[in-house]
Amino acid sequence: MKRSHAPIFWLLFGGGGMLAALFGTALVLVTGIVVPITGSEALAYPRMLALAQSFVGKAFLLAVIALFAWHAAHRILCSLHDVGIHKGLVAKLTCYGAAMLLSLVAAASLWRVGF
Numbered sequence: 001m002k003r004s005h006a007p008i009f010w011l012l013f014g015g016g017g018m019l020a021a022l023f024g025t026a027l028v029l030v031t032g033i034v035v036p037i038t039g040s041e042a043l044a045y046p047r048m049l050a051l052a053q054s055f056v057g058k059a060f061l062l063a064v065i066a067l068f069a070w071h072a073a074h075r076i077l078c079s080l081h082d083v084g085i086h087k088g089l090v091a092k093l094t095c096y097g098a099a100m101l102l103s104l105v106a107a108a109s110l111w112r113v114g115f
Contacts, residue, residue, distance in 0.1 A: 009074060009096065016071025019064055027064075052113045062110055066103035073099035 035043050051057035073095040080095075081087050 009070070012067065012070035012099075013074040016067035016069070016074075019067050020071055023064060024068070049113070052110060053115055055115070058110045058113075062103075062106055065106040066099075069099040069102040069106075070096075
């Protein structure tokens with residue numbers, strides 16, 4: 001019996017879905033509504049740079065970006081079936097490859113910011 005890679009992708013999909021449910025709405029609310037209305041300096045460049053330079057901040061940002069990307073890739077792949085496009089190897093490589101590329105770009109960008 002051939003081993004399946006499906007549990008790995010389901011783990012990434014589930015983790016991304018959980019983060020989207022827990023943090024997605026709060027991120028949109030804070031960054032898109034609360035801070036612009038209040039004029040707060042909470043999202044000022046020095047503070048965001050400090051967040052991106054800390055180990056915990058890097059881990060959080062990478063987890064949010066990468067897991068959101070994997071969740072979206074799996075959702076898009078499943079949606080292709082709904083519009084009549086077969087979930088073949090090309091579709092899987094495109095969707096999951098884009099998520100992998102975005103995850104690697106996010107990791108490299110966070111690495112370049114420094115500590």
